[in-house]
Amino acid sequence: MDFEPYRGELVAYCYRMLGSFHEAEDLVQETMLRAWKARDRYDRTRASVRTWLYRIATNACLTALEGRSRRPLPSGLGAPSEDPGAPLTPAFDIPWLQPFPDARFDAEVRTDMRLALVAAMQVLPPRQRAVLMLREVLEFSAAEVAEQLGTTAAAVNSALQRARAALVEVGGVEEVTEPDDAEARAVIQRYVRAFEAADVPALVQLLTDDAVLEMPPVPLWYRGSRDYGLFMDRVFAMRGTGWRMTSLTANGQPALAAYAPEPGARHRLHTLQVFTVTGGRIRRNVVFADPQVFQAFGLPRQISSDEFRPAR
DSSP states (O other): OOOGGGHHHHHHHHHHHHSOHHHHHHHHHHHHHHHHHTGGGOOTTTOOHHHHHHHHHHHHHHHHHTTOOOOOOGGGTSOOOSOTTOOOOOOTTSOOOOOOBGGGSOGGGGTTOOHHHHHHHTTSOHHHHHHHIIIIISOOOHHHHHHHHTSOHHHHHHHHHHHHHHHHHHOOOOOOOOTTOHHHHHHHHHHHHHHHTTOHHHHHHTEEEEEEEEETTEEEEEESHHHHHHHHHHHHHHHOSOOEEEEEEETTEEEEEEEEEETTTEEEEEEEEEEEEETTEEEEEEEEOOHHHHHHTTOOSEEETTTOOOOO
């Protein structure tokens, strides 16, 4: 039995279930180990290897989620801040949602990975979350999902209806422009030029009127291009100008790694920023400052001027 061809899609599945890339990798490794130990009991007449692995992974995820709170983004915890000068105090006791490093996996495993959707799914009870993923994204039949969850097809269909209704109620799961879309690339390039020039008015012109800026692990967030701009004024006043940015993708969305200037013509990694682009404007920017996130994306912590590769 060769389990490795399924590793990427299993990591993507466990990530959607858990909201944590690092935990997803660990659980997939556990899934592979469990499958190897149980290989003599596998019955190919009852299920394919893929279906069998998903059953093991689902059970591992459901066990891991027992008694846990959801992984949110700041916008899922309360009202937006109206004070662009509010203290930036991290809340490390909250298990924040993490982004997914696209470059480490084939494109086909990254379906429906948008941050807003993964955040909304965290509101669902774990078994509903599993049913939604297995039926809607992975397209297993109701009978297959029932076998994986040890229940009936009718119960699976009922859970799927409740999960769909709950996502509609949560809202905010907007369609986003793919990162390879020419219009999206052009918007992000203009954002890079404005950011590196510390040109706040130019940044604001690229935003929708109700643009959201949030910065886990800091629990506060802002809504509206005005407050976004005021906060960016504060950033440049605090950290100076002359930033450098490199492009990548996360969760199937355009993203940038932002490097703040330091003495000696060097720049230190400051944040990973994941963008929602709709209608030629930036609607949301989720700014991650967690070192674990940087590690998952393989980002260098420091760059010099001669090492810098500009965003394209």
